[in-house]
Amino acid sequence: MKIACLWVPELSLIAALRAEPQLCTEPLAVVQAGLGGRAHVLGATGAAAGVEAGQTLAEARAICPRLLSREASPERERAAAQAAREAASAVSPRVEEAGPGLVYLDVSGLESLIGDDRAVARALVAATERVGVRAAVGLGSSKSVARLAARAASADLTLEASASGVGGGAFRVVPAEEQREFLAALPLYALELPDELREPLRRFGLSTLGEVAALPPGPLAARLGPEAALLSRLARGEDSSALAPRPEPSLFEEGEELEWDASSVEPLLFVWKGLLDRLAQRLSARGLMALELRLQLRLADGSWDERALDLAAPTREVAALLQLLRLSVESGPPPAGVRAVRLTAVTTREVLEQMPLFGSRGASPTQLAAAVARLSALVGPGRVGRPEEPDRWAPFAAVCRKFAPPPPPRVPLPPEIEVSLASRALRPPRTAEVRCDDSGSPLLVIGEGALGGRVVACAGPWRTVAEWWTDAPLALDAYDLELAGGLLIRAARELATGTWRIEAVYD
Amino acid sequence: MTLPARRLPKDLHALEELLRDGQVRRAPALSPPAPRAIPTGLPPLDAALGGGLARGQLHEIIGPSGAGGTALVRAALASATQGGENCALIDPGDSFDPAPCGIDLDRLLWVRPHDPVQALRAAEIALEARFALVALDFGDVSVLSPPKQPRGVIQLVRFEKKPPSPGASPWARLARRAEKHGGVLLLLARAAQAGTFASATIELERGRAQWEGQKGSPGRFLRGVHVVSAVTRHKRMPPSAPLPLHLPLGPK
Numbered sequence: 128m129k130i131a132c133l134w135v136p137e138l139s140l141i142a143a144l145r146a147e148p149q150l151c152t153e154p155l156a157v158v159q160a161g162l163g164g165r166a167h168v169l170g171a172t173g174a175a176a177g178v179e180a181g182q183t184l185a186e187a188r189a190i191c192p193r194l195l196s197r198e199a200s201p202e203r204e205r206a207a208a209q210a211a212r213e214a215a216s217a218v219s220p221r222v223e224e225a226g227p228g229l230v231y232l233d234v235s236g237l238e239s240l241i242g243d244d245r246a247v248a249r250a251l252v253a254a255t256e257r258v259g260v261r262a263a264v265g266l267g268s269s270k271s272v273a274r275l276a277a278r279a280a281s282a283d284l285t286l287e288a289s290a291s292g293v294g295g296g297a298f299r300v301v302p303a304e305e306q307r308e309f310l311a312a313l314p315l316y317a318l319e320l321p322d323e324l325r326e327p328l329r330r331f332g333l334s335t336l337g338e339v340a341a342l343p344p345g346p347l348a349a350r351l352g353p354e355a356a357l358l359s360r361l362a363r364g365e366d367s368s369a370l371a372p373r374p375e376p377s378l379f380e381e382g383e384e385l386e387w388d389a390s391s392v393e394p395l396l397f398v399w400k401g402l403l404d405r406l407a408q409r410l411s412a413r414g415l416m417a418l419e420l421r422l423q424l425r426l427a428d429g430s431w432d433e434r435a436l437d438l439a440a441p442t443r444e445v446a447a448l449l450q451l452l453r454l455s456v457e458s459g460p461p462p463a464g465v466r467a468v469r470l471t472a473v474t475t476r477e478v479l480e481q482m483p484l485f486g487s488r489g490a491s492p493t494q495l496a497a498a499v500a501r502l503s504a505l506v507g508p509g510r511v512g513r514p515e516e517p518d519r520w521a522p523f524a525a526v527c528r529k530f531a532p533p534p535p536p537r538v539p540l541p542p543e544i545e546v547s548l549a550s551r552a553l554r555p556p557r558t559a560e561v562r563c564d565d566s567g568s569p570l571l572v573i574g575e576g577a578l579g580g581r582v583v584a585c586a587g588p589w590r591t592v593a594e595w596w597t598d599a600p601l602a603l604d605a606y607d608l609e610l611a612g613g614l615l616i617r618a619a620r621e622l623a624t625g626t627w628r629i630e631a632v633y634d
Numbered sequence: 635m636t637l638p639a640r641r642l643p644k645d646l647h648a649l650e651e652l653l654r655d656g657q658v659r660r661a662p663a664l665s666p667p668a669p670r671a672i673p674t675g676l677p678p679l680d681a682a683l684g685g686g687l688a689r690g691q692l693h694e695i696i697g698p699s700g701a702g703g704t705a706l707v708r709a710a711l712a713s714a715t716q717g718g719e720n721c722a723l724i725d726p727g728d729s730f731d732p733a734p735c736g737i738d739l740d741r742l743l744w745v746r747p748h749d750p751v752q753a754l755r756a757a758e759i760a761l762e763a764r765f766a767l768v769a770l771d772f773g774d775v776s777v778l779s780p781p782k783q784p785r786g787v788i789q790l791v792r793f794e795k796k797p798p799s800p801g802a803s804p805w806a807r808l809a810r811r812a813e814k815h816g817g818v819l820l821l822l823a824r825a826a827q828a829g830t831f832a833s834a835t836i837e838l839e840r841g842r843a844q845w846e847g848q849k850g851s852p853g854r855f856l857r858g859v860h861v862v863s864a865v866t867r868h869k870r871m872p873p874s875a876p877l878p879l880h881l882p883l884g885p886k
Contacts, residue, residue, distance in 0.1 A: 498763030502756055506747045514732040514744040525732045532741045535718040542716035544675030548859055548881040549704040551729040584845050586854040607856040613840040615700050634704035
């Protein structure tokens with residue numbers, strides 16, 4: 128079995144640079160407020176010479192006066208870790224996320240698909256860079272060897288700004304025949320050993336894994352406990368821990384914490400743009416599209432404002448999604464300032480286009496979906512879709528459903544068209560004043576604009592009593608009227624109130 | 635010289651002789667056939683349009699309310715959707731009635747913009763998405779006419795980047811989009827809007843309504859309406875004679 132380990136060292140720094148890749152070459156430190164309100168450095172770029180994790184921000188600034196600082200953002204880190212996991216899933220379907228920014232994957236059998244072990248490792252580095260994350264990749268025969276190989280590869284990491292975030296990843300492949308030599312040369316501090324084990328080992332004069340492997344495991348465990356037995360097996364490359372792959376989550380998240388309370392939509396648009404760009408890149412890398420977009424806003428009072436945008440069609444078009452977010456927040460502003468933003472996409476597979484051999488090329492399902500999403504963003508949700516008569520009795524009513532056209536027929540049938548007078552619905556119906564004769568027949572319509580005039584001919588009434596089982600019962604007498612000038616209208620008188628309304632115009 | 639295949643010599647050597655002498659030459663590559671036009675559902679009108687609504691063109695239907703413009707638009711939508719093509723109806727007046735009218739509603743995208751400006755943009759997006767027929771229904775909304783330039787004013791020409799002219803016609807852009815993506819843009823309006831950017835203009839006149847039954851009796855019904863249509867302007871065809879049409883009232 129071949130196992131690869133994808134590790135994102137300094138996750139907080141990488142997450143910050145993924146959002147602002149232009150800072151890769153600047154002296155930057157990611158800090159976190161510690162005890163007493165003092166900010167401590169979690170990680171720093173290479174340009175911040177001398178600045179190390181654990182220093183206070185004041186100490187770091189004393190060493191590097193030009194130091195820029197960014198607060199650590201759990202939202203960003205979560206998104207970066209998730210992106211790394213997705214990158215691993217793009218290479219192998221058997222993936223185990225052992226922790227934030229630490230992923231193991233089974234890469235057995237990928238030779239025919241990708242190439243040899245080095246090609247697989249290179250593909251993993253490239254996949255993580257496509258989602259804007261810099262990672263160290265190790266490949267070995269077991270999880271522990273792969274982890275140690277990734278740690279060894281981290282020494283070769285660089286920091287480069289890329290279009291999608293941060294690049295500069297590195298990899299190390301440990302073939303089975305070189306495993307013993309590789310492990311033997313590793314220093315003990317490469318392992319995260321507990322203090323109670325590290326100190327006795329140091330006192331025994333042991334400094335490398337090779338020296339530990341040379342000792343008999345039984346007496347070592349008898350002296351130093353069961354953890355030393357584990358270490359001995361590890362030093363000999365005997366790792367029996369199995370990979371525990373988990374199903375891939377169908378949700379894709381991107382988040383950002385703001386340094387101030389955003390109380391208007393403009394700063395939020397700026398933040399959403401960055402988040403959507405990264406989200407679209409991740410979806411594109413996996414051949415997915417957003418079916419639904421959820422927006423979560425953490426407010427200044429600590430509460431969450433959550434809303435779901437049901438997209439008219441699957442899309443990953445940033446402009447359309449941005450416009451929908453804007454419409455959502457403008458139509459219902461959050462009750463307080465916004466501290467943090469989280470976007471979650473529920474995904475679906477992208478439908479690929481089958482090009483026709485003969486005839487003109489029509490719109491692909493993806494093109495159609497993108498157009499529907501753009502139109503929905505333009506005119507507002509609920510105003511784009513397939514027209515349908517609602518399942519209730521209401522004159523000239525219509526609702527919008529999801530537009531999902533069936534595939535075109537193989538042999539189109541000749542259309543059977545009967546051109547008939549159509550009705551143009553007036554929504555809502557226009558109230559009018561109608562004068563009638565003694566028998567109740569309309570004589571004169573006084574309506575808004577051109578909807579008025581002397582009645583030349585009329586037919587009706589046709590009584591309708593419906594919806595009496597609801598809170599809005601319907602009881603009316605409908606007439607077809609021809610007005611002087613030739614306009615043909617459908618008018619109705621409500622029986623309960625006696626008011627007239629014009630429901631449609633024939634055209 | 636072009637010869638029908640049956641008049642060519644059957645003997646291979648004789649044919650080679652003719653080729654050598656240059657008497658028979660290879661015909662230039664035949665241009666691909668023009669894509670089939672979308673029929674309007676009215677054969678006389680299709681004939682006047684040269685087969686129907688030509689793809690890649692802007693067509694305009696003008697007529698007062700009650701003259702059957704909406705009926706023509708829906709017939710074209712029914713024709714295209716029944717042929718398995720996806721269509722879009724841009725309806726800023728929110729007036730579409732989905733009662734059975736022959737349109738395959740599964741293939742119709744209904745867009746309800748808030749104003750004419752949004753409607754124009756929506757039509758552009760729909761054309762870019764390669765909908766076969768995009769119907770723009772301005773039957774209920776008034777469209778702002780482009781500001782007129784005063785005559786006799788000499789404009790200074792400045793060699794600097796100028797903002798787009800406020801009089802730049804949206805119809806020019808839409809006509810270009812239709813041509814580029816091969817869709818039919820069908821505009822319904824009460825007065826001419828697209829001007830020379832329309833490839834064909836169909837004008838409608840309201841006729842008399844047809845009633846059945848005695849006046850005042852409960853059995854009286856509106857049966858339909860007589861209208862007169864004419865293709866008054868076409869880029870490839872001569873203007874047509876007035877075409878009388880009868881539009882019966884559909885089931886309601």
